[in-house]
Amino acid sequence: MSLPILKHFTYEHLPTHLKVVSQPICELAIALDQSLPDSPEKSAGLRKLLEAKDCLVRAALENNA
Template sequence: MSQQHQSPIMQYFSYDHLPQHLLYTSKPICDLAKQMDEALPPSAEKSAGLRKMLEAKDCFVRASLN
């Protein structure tokens, strides 16, 4: 894995503030986003992929509210 700075979007994957039942939904997506952020070089495609992962995480967390 490369040693580069974290992408700014990564701040929005945090889950520590969530209640336990939502943490179980959010954490696996955060873990995968971190892995991709560390493994891939900066690019427009990486940014787009992380943005789509964030959108998916938000959807999954909202689905867990019901």
């Protein structure tokens, strides 16, 4: 993982019902980081993807509450 933001996409520590939400987003973030050149737009896109991941994990939490 080359950009510091990618550490926030990890999912290994999550329970299974949250891993299934978080893992594909982590894999997408890594693929995008590897395939796109470093730029402010790449950083902004990954930041927004992280925000989306957080929202989706919270949605999964509500489903299991």
